[in-house]
Amino acid sequence: MGDCCGSGACSTGGVAPNKTKSGFFQKYGEYGLAITAFLLLAVGIVLKEVVAPNWFTAPLQLLFFGLAYLPVGGPVLWKAITQIGKGNIFNEFFLMGIATIGAFLLGEYAEGVAVMLFYSVGELFQGAAVNKAKKSIESLLKIQAEEVAVVEADGTIKIVHPSTVAIGSIIQVKPGEKVAIDGILISEKATFNTAALTGEPAPDRKYEGEKVLAGMVNLENLSAIKVTSRFEDSKLSKILEMVREAASRKAKTQRFITRFAKIYTPIVFLLATAITLLPYFFMETYVFGEWLYRALVFLVVSCPCALMISIPLGYFGGIGAASRNGILFKGSNYLDQMRKVDTVVMDKTGTLTKGVFEVQHIKTVEFDREFILNLVTSLESSSNHPVARAVTAYCAGLGYKAVRVEQAEEISGMGMKGQVEGFNILAGNTKLLKKYGIPYDTEIDDFAETTVVIAINEKYCGFITIADEIKEDAKLAVDELRQLGVKNLVMLSGDKEKVVQALARELGLDLAIGGLLPEGKIKEAEKLKKRSAMLAFIGDGINDAPVITLADIGVAMGGLGSDAAIETADVVIQNDQPSKTATAIRISKATNRIVWQNIGLAFGVKFLVLSLGAFGMANMWEAVFADVGVTLLAILNAVRIQKMDFPAKKISETKVLDKTVAHSPKRKTNTEKEFA
Incomplete structure (x- = not known):
């Protein structure tokens, strides 16, 4: 069964495909075990409820319930023992094991099996949801070409792995094939699909001398490319490395829940012990079995799976949704912070133009x-x-x-x-x-x-x-950022003041400063940061890298952008559209809503059933719902983001800027405007 995150290792922790499960049994065996347990449980319930108990049927009931328990409870008990061996005593497997074994000792066989069965079904749903969340990112990881055709000095073609190709070599790319390494087109012209890099399926026409990037797919004629970088240094390789590292950078909410679970689980176990023993000192009619049952219900309800699974799954789904939209978040911490941005500072050349x-x-x-x-x-x-x-x-x-x-x-x-x-x-x-x-x-x-x-x-x-x-969607970017609540839109540029002010008037920015050297941009950005709750800087050049690092959220244009800007950025827009910044904020806000919905759902239902269980008003079936049922609801809510669309307004719906900066109308702009 898949692992719940209470032990500290969440199954959403990486983006690499799961290579440990292969073969027919490993693919379908978990479902078979759950179905077997369900059938045996059904037979046991029939024997208990329909057949009169006697010397033969009573042991037979226990046999069927025991056989039903083993395929679903056995793996959980083994995980509990393994975790205890590692020093992690109070984990969710331990809680479930104690609760179900206790139910058997009290003669509540059906309920003990049901808890493990539904827990296992929940784990299967969790695994399916995680795999779905990984799917979009794993598809990105598969776009690297595994071989490349190199043109030798004598004109022959040699098929090799891209990592062995030297800079300056000539490679051939057939129609329908992926470009393996960054290079310069030496054929007269070619058309490529850049969707893997930009998220946009529109064909991109390239001419001799223009740059071609790894991951692009040749659409037409046989093309020749001169290699300009090593395989591991290509822009695609760097993007994929960022994707692999993204899951390791957790949002504050994730880190809090992980720390919370380590404290929460032992406290719950102590409370369950107290529920069992303390009434002995205060009640005249104390019945050990009754209060032990209440404590077992309490343990089942308290399992933190809903929180530990749905929260990282929500962030992971948000990162996947962003990648499908041509936006790369380098970690869920940046995804979480993006929604708080109230000031967006932009470079001019390559960003807005x-x-x-x-x-x-x-x-x-x-x-x-x-x-x-x-x-x-x-x-x-x-x-x-x-x-x-x-x-x-x-x-x-x-x-x-x-x-x-x-x-x-x-x-x-x-x-x-x-x-x-x-x-x-x-x-x-x-x-x-x-x-x-x-x-x-x-x-x-x-x-x-x-x-x-x-x-x-x-x-x-x-x-x-x-x-x-000016870029076609520059005005759209400004309009959408304002609609999303960004209060201050600023442009810092090394270009001359007249040019910068003309563009600022055209786009309707709050503040524009031109004639800045790199150190001048840093100084102005520092001033803006002191007056902002969360500042994002968008740039593309080497000279923007220091300001990208300085900003709370650094955003780089991934198509035209320099490697220095991309490597220092927290968010990379792969198709160079500034309006994608607004899309990134929308995805961040949607992810945050889903995460807090799950937190509220889990705590609300668990607190209610925990309270009822402590007073004997809830049994194991309610406990199963409070644990497994809430976990399933939280998972279903978390995967919603993978089906959500985050469309920008069509460019035709806003003002399309088809003029050069030089011909901008001269509306008045207050370059010293005070921020709201």
């Missing part, structure tokens, strides 16, 4: 335009920043080619510096030129676009304006 920049305008001064763009594209090619990639992509489209750069250096939050063909080049925001004391055209400060300012040999020589596109 797509991080896909396009060059809008170029102005050159002093030097020839072609000469400047040749130097700039060479310098920017040394950076992976989205702005730098936009500049290099634009220049490459015009036929400019990058040349060797000497002493290239990326200055965090400012831009790039280096030497190209003997010229000292600076390309970045206006803070970069201010840092080196280079005057520039002050009209740039009024631009409502991201601007790359250029200096050659310490002399200002022009700028490039770039616009980023």
Whole structure:
């Protein structure tokens, strides 16, 4: 039978499939034992109630009740002995064993068997519920490819395990196959199903040079991919490792119930002993058997299975529901805290905007335009920043080619510096030129676009304006977070103040601060955290990792996000949709409701029947309901979350933002707004 959690080891404690049970008997034997016990119990009851007792039928009754007890009670008694051998005397198996053996000693054979039978049936239901809760997460754990086709130097194909493939190798992926390792597409184009990573089944078209992640499924033509990371370092492997670790991080409610059970169970045993013995000193008509029976009822009712099973099962189901929605909680503690968030702080680029920049305008001064763009594209090619990639992509489209750069250096939050063909080049925001004391055209400060300012040999020589596109669901995210009771919506960005304020007006944020270096984001986040009950920060870049760590709940964009942001985050949104933050809060609230419903149900019914049992107003059958019945009800309530939907409003129902940040209407925003 499955183990109840009272002994401290809950069967929902991990996400790996149960490999200890295999074969026909182990798959169906537990049900067979329960059915056998039920049939033998029925025969015993018939013999007791229908056939007149005599020298032959009385022992026969005991024989049938004993045979009925063994298949369901035997495993429980063995577990009790095993736990006692480990020093855990007061566990639920011990309570059930004492109660049922006591019932036999009092001649209540049918009730003793019934307690064990229904307890075992409850364990079977528990196992089925836990397996169902695991199913969605186990399906995620099975999406890693077990083999990969590597193209050898002579053009032959070799099938190997992905863990043996070196970086730089070329692999082939047939239509319908999973991508085994992260890489760059070297075929002209391909279409992939990314549902395993993002929770969204929509096909994703990739072109030559674009990144392809492990877990994606090739939908069309034979595709070739150049491996860029080791198998164990792929984004999918890291996500699966997070899933495996998630169950070990327990919510406060779970930790409290575990500690509570260790104190509660011995207290209950002592109370049962008191119920049996104390009346002897106060009652003239004391009957030992009567008060022992009451104590046995008390023990059966007191078994903490309903709490110890349903609570972790509720959290486990919540984590599974979140994973189906493309959200990874790294533990039930974070799932529990998410519902309390009252302040959400967001990065701009890659979080609220797509991080896909396009060059809008170029102005050159002093030097020839072609000469400047040749130097700039060479310098920017040394950076992976989205702005730098936009500049290099634009220049490459015009036929400019990058040349060797000497002493290239990326200055965090400012831009790039280096030497190209003997010229000292600076390309970045206006803070970069201010840092080196280079005057520039002050009209740039009024631009409502991201601007790359250029200096050659310490002399200002022009700028490039770039616009980023707002994500389709950014406005939806803001609207839904407000509906869920989030009081303060804030944006912190390293982009220029004008750009940040334009986006804040478009989305209707409470507070927006631009022009922040990484340390500036940390300082502002610390201020906000002091004024918030629970602060969540959403980001995607390496520079966001310190703030993600600082926040009460750190949320990372898992698609475009950097490994540093994903690893430090508590919650990962796998499809980069900011509106999933609202979905995460809804799942957290639903999980919490279910957990407390189960706590209230278990304590309420148990307290009632415990009180009735102590005064002789409840028998073993009521005790069975108070224990097994309440456990089953709690389990059924806990698994509800796995069937619940958490749909966001359709994007068409809210305002779709199809404009770039640069073209946002100029509504007034109070950047110093006081929080509610």
